[in-house]
Amino acid sequence: MADVIDELQAWLDENWDPDLTVAEWWEQLGLAGWSAPSLPENAYGRGLPRNDAVRVAETIGEHGALPAPGGLGLLLAAPTIATHGTQEQIDRYVRKIVTGQEAWCQLFSEPVAGSDLAGLQSRAVQDGDEWIVNGQKVWTSGGHYADLGMLIARTNSDAPKHQGISYFAIDMHQPGMDIRPLKEMTGRALFNEVFMTDARTTTDALIGDKNNGWAVANTTLAFERAGLGSGGGHAATSAALPGTVAGHLDKRAGDFVQNRRSGGGGAQFRGAGKMLRELAKSTGAIDDPTVRQDLMRLHTLQEIGRMQTLRLKALKAKGEDIPGFGNIGKLSMSDMMRLQRDLGLRIIGAGGMLHAYDSAGKARLDEATGQPFNGFITELALFAQAPPIYGGTDQVQRNIIGERVLGLPKDPGFDRATPFSELPKNA
Numbered sequence: 001m002a003d004v005i006d007e008l009q010a011w012l013d014e015n016w017d018p019d020l021t022v023a024e025w026w027e028q029l030g031l032a033g034w035s036a037p038s039l040p041e042n043a044y045g046r047g048l049p050r051n052d053a054v055r056v057a058e059t060i061g062e063h064g065a066l067p068a069p070g071g072l073g074l075l076l077a078a079p080t081i082a083t084h085g086t087q088e089q090i091d092r093y094v095r096k097i098v099t100g101q102e103a104w105c106q107l108f109s110e111p112v113a114g115s116d117l118a119g120l121q122s123r124a125v126q127d128g129d130e131w132i133v134n135g136q137k138v139w140t141s142g143g144h145y146a147d148l149g150m151l152i153a154r155t156n157s158d159a160p161k162h163q164g165i166s167y168f169a170i171d172m173h174q175p176g177m178d179i180r181p182l183k184e185m186t187g188r189a190l191f192n193e194v195f196m197t198d199a200r201t202t203t204d205a206l207i208g209d210k211n212n213g214w215a216v217a218n219t220t221l222a223f224e225r226a227g228l229g230s231g232g233g234h235a236a237t238s239a240a241l242p243g244t245v246a247g248h249l250d251k252r253a254g255d256f257v258q259n260r261r262s263g264g265g266g267a268q269f270r271g272a273g274k275m276l277r278e279l280a281k282s283t284g285a286i287d288d289p290t291v292r293q294d295l296m297r298l299h300t301l302q303e304i305g306r307m308q309t310l311r312l313k314a315l316k317a318k319g320e321d322i323p324g325f326g327n328i329g330k331l332s333m334s335d336m337m338r339l340q341r342d343l344g345l346r347i348i349g350a351g352g353m354l355h356a357y358d359s360a361g362k363a364r365l366d367e368a369t370g371q372p373f374n375g376f377i378t379e380l381a382l383f384a385q386a387p388p389i390y391g392g393t394d395q396v397q398r399n400i401i402g403e404r405v406l407g408l409p410k411d412p413g414f415d416r417a418t419p420f421s422e423l424p425k426n427a
């Protein structure tokens with residue numbers, strides 16, 4: 001690992017220039033294999049284990065350079081396409097992800113298909129070299145600034161529900177795509193509902209085989225859990241957004257270095273444990289033994305996550321694995337978010353009932369409470385409901401651990417063998 005970091009540092013000394021545009025900088029970073037170093041070499045990566053990839057990202061941040069493009073393209077689409085796509089698809093899609101030129105969203109969940117994702121009803125019908133897509137997706141994070149979507153749609157209703165799904169890349173900038181932001185209780189609109197009416201995609205955008213999209217989607221979900229779970233360590237996220245919609249590509253890279261993005265996915269709350277400790281000291285809440293006990297619990301959970309990741313790394317080096325690692329990590333992350341929420345609200349007390357929804361409101365709130373961290377705590381408290389839901393709910397993670405890791409019997413049901421068209425459905 002030391003060799004890789006030495007190589008990266010030398011590369012950064014030679015190449016980082018804050019006067020480059022964001023697009024120019026990401027082009028160099030991505031093509032040198034530093035944007036997504038855990039991807040294989042044929043997919044613009046360096047085949048590094050996850051911990052080492054995190055160390056690479058930290059080194060870029062410590063150098064003062066703009067971090068790699070973030071978002072669901074790098075987290076989910078790139079590793080999925082690297083796993084199931086053809087080399088042509090890797091060159092078409094992954095290249096533009098690692099260089100930040102295109103942003104992606106995940107078109108999986110539907111109003112009646114969340115935990116039961118395989119029950120999805122959006123359909124793609126083949127029309128020569130094209131596919132015509134109709135249906136509705138929901139909770140589509142970042143859909144409003146995505147160039148492409150990872151779409152799963154039903155392509156055979158006569159097969160059992162897991163066997164008639166295909167996985168496509170689809171252009172978000174087309175007339176058949178209606179993207180409507182949904183406002184959350186935090187006051188932000190991270191996600192959207194997406195209505196697809198005769199939207200089109202092409203056969204060469206089919207990732208994996210026709211009707212084998214469930215396996216491809218599971219790869220995406222596994223990368224999602226691994227990326228969201230605790231213990232991996234997280235480097236800074238770029239303040240510049242990838243893709244053509246956000247409008248950051250032509251701006252000066254150096255101007256984004258100071259502002260680390262407080263975007264979605266809970267990224268803005270990493271490091272909250274240390275911040276809560278300092279806050280408890282400054283308010284005197286640290287004198288409360290139950291607060292100290294919970295701060296210690298939080299620290300312990302974080303340390304367990306970190307050690308589990310080191311354990312996984314050591315086992316992987318021997319060709320072994322920790323079954324259910326991603327599910328356990330995601331459950332633990334949800335626990336930590338809830339603990340941070342409860343601790344934060346106890347530390348700031350009644351101020352936790354006040355939340356500002358914009359920067360003017362935040363300035364007024366800071367002045368009224370004399371507590372500059374009030375907004376951070378209330379944002380954390382409101383957002384803490386999300387991690388136990390996205391990427392598969394806590395209950396679903398437990399089901400997976402029970403069935404696939406512990407070998408417990410599956411939920412009883414007849415829907416695995418019955419053609420999808422014959423299953424009872426919600427309206």
Ligand SMILES: Cc1cc2nc3c(=O)[nH]c(=O)nc-3n(C[C@H](O)[C@H](O)[C@H](O)COP(=O)(O)OP(=O)(O)OC[C@H]3O[C@@H](n4cnc5c(N)ncnc54)[C@H](O)[C@@H]3O)c2cc1C
Pocket residue numbers: 105106107108109110111112113114115116138139140141142191386389390391392393394395396399411
């Ligand atoms: C902040 C946020 C961002 C998101 N971003 C995206 C995105 O970008 N793209 C995307 O496609 N989706 C996204 N989602 C959607 C997310 O994946 C779904 O919300 C999630 O899978 C749950 O589905 P659901 O909301 O339909 O709830 P449901 O599936 O209806 O579940 C309702 C409740 O029933 C429980 N339940 C359901 N089935 C079982 C079972 N078999 N056993 C035990 N309990 C069960 C659940 O745990 C839950 O408590 C996002 C969600 C959030 C909150």
